[in-house]
Amino acid sequence: MELRYEYRTGIGTDIHRLMPDLVLKLGGIEVPFDRGLLAVSDGDVALHALIDALLGAAGMGDIGTVYPDTDPRWRGADSRALLLGVKEKIEAEKWEVVNVDLTIHAEQPKLAPYKGQMKRAIAGLLDIDFAHVNVKAKTEEGLGPVGQGEAMAATAAVLLRRRIKGLF
Ligand code: MG
Secondary structure: OOOEEEEEEEEEEEEOOOOEEOOEOOOOEEEEOOOOEOOOOOOOOOHHHHHHHHHHHHOOOOOHHOOOOOHHHHHHOOOOHHHHHHHHHEEEHOOEEEEEEEEEOOOOOOOOOHHHHHHHHHHHHOOHHHHHHHEHHHHOOOOHHHOOEEEEEEEEEEEEEEEEEOOO
16 A cells, blocks of 8 residues: 655744843743843744744644633743644644744844754654754844844744545
8 A cells, every 4th residue: 555645835924022131932942142032922933933834734723823812821831832732733633744944033143053952942842853854044134123133033834744544
């Protein structure tokens, strides 16, 4: 019997404001910086973009419908736990993650030293191979809220697959 799969891609984006005296959570890790991201949850903009990409690929709406910001349960929530919750939802529909491609848009700090740790954290959370997660970081050339250091943003793309049942 030949295995056949159906495939779905999804994209997600997010942006959060940088504020002093907050811990910077990014890509599932803590990054040393003098500011952090303001949000209802811990503000991990990279995991939020990833969550939206996963939900998009699975045809399951978006982060705001799964975790409404009006619900006090998500106040200060660890975005890693939000990601695990979404992983459970898509796995219940038999989806598995093929790969993740993530871009973090930030003027500062330099994120190159943390990309490996982020890849490990995301691969661990999704229970996929380290080599199937890619993390990129770029500045915005001083332009707009990200370039002016007022915010950080992220863009994520994922590919999901699931077995098509039956004999071929
Ligand atoms: Mg967000």
